[in-house]
Amino acid sequence: METLLLGTVSALWLGILTSISPCPMATNIAAISFIGKRVGRPLLVILSGLLYTLGRTVAYVAVAVVAVGGLLAIPAVSDFLQTYMNRLLGPVLIVAGVVLLELVPIRFSTSVGGERAEKLAEKGGLLGAGLLGILFALSFCPISAGLFFASLLPLALKHESRLLLPTAFGVGTALPVVVFAVVIALSARSVGKMYGALAKVEWWARRITGVLFLLVGVYYCLLYIFGITALQPWN
């Protein structure tokens, strides 16, 4: 029991290490911005953070089940996710950025309007946070692959835990992002309220999120699809 607790804490720490390492920085910034964009609705920010965490956790547990369960070889799973997920992420983020900024008119239904449209947007935002969690978790960069496949999975095997340890890892990867998002959203809300401009702050938060999605999306396309490695700041 004690060793399992120690393993769980180690898994949580591995997740936090993954999140604060430089290589997932671009997606973390996009996630912080997405989770915290509804500055006027703290409950929505917290719910988005929880769903983002859930999305990440579900993704890691699924990969752990597939890899540890022997359904697919660990090197093959890792190689596939590192090679293809980052490549798909760029176009997906660009489409999401275009939608967030409402650059292209999209009509879901002509009968939806007013309060119902607002509720749909809320639901869409929450669902989006969950999907973002899954997508970002599966887009392994070298350090997240190293910490997950080479450190966490052996630990999970040692403790015979396909569920608990990957869950702790997923929570760890989301924790710094969610804490940052909530702190930034609450600070922006206080500033907005102080100056009586909460609606304006929220309008800007949404725009900034959209622009960040576009920037990260274009960056990922250029780096991972067109192979312009000179764009990596550490080169």
Place this chain on the structure above:
Amino acid sequence: MKPKTIVGVVLLVFAAASLVYLVAAELSKTDEPAGAGGAPPTDLPDDAVVVTYFLSNFRCPTCLKIEAYSKEAVETGFADAVKDGRLVWRAVNTDEPGNKHFLDDYQLAAKAVVVSVRRGGKEVKWKNMEDIWFQVGVKDDFLAYIRTEVAAALGEEKGT
């Protein structure tokens, strides 16, 4: 058409073009030629300890640190063994043609440092240094982690 709609359309076209380029690049990829996979990227001595850093085309700050630290651990920690050829440090890119097999050979799921012992031209033992991701945060710990394994492997290589 409004200017913001034009920007949106241009971005969507760019996203679609990226996907088309990705698919085309994948389809035009040629498989590794049969038999080429077994060829080592560098000539290795018949009897030696080999420390290999496995990298891929995409680098990251931590990966660069792991490469630099492992090289330093070998070259400054065992200068004599490196000089007389008993110890070799090398970097191998698994994305280059002919090197993909290393992923299966050593069960590599990420960038890795592998310490192997060669005797009579054959690899008789190897170890994937799995804790590099933990140890890289403290340079001295990382150097000690690699050097301990290399020292043990050099002892085995000599048959002591």
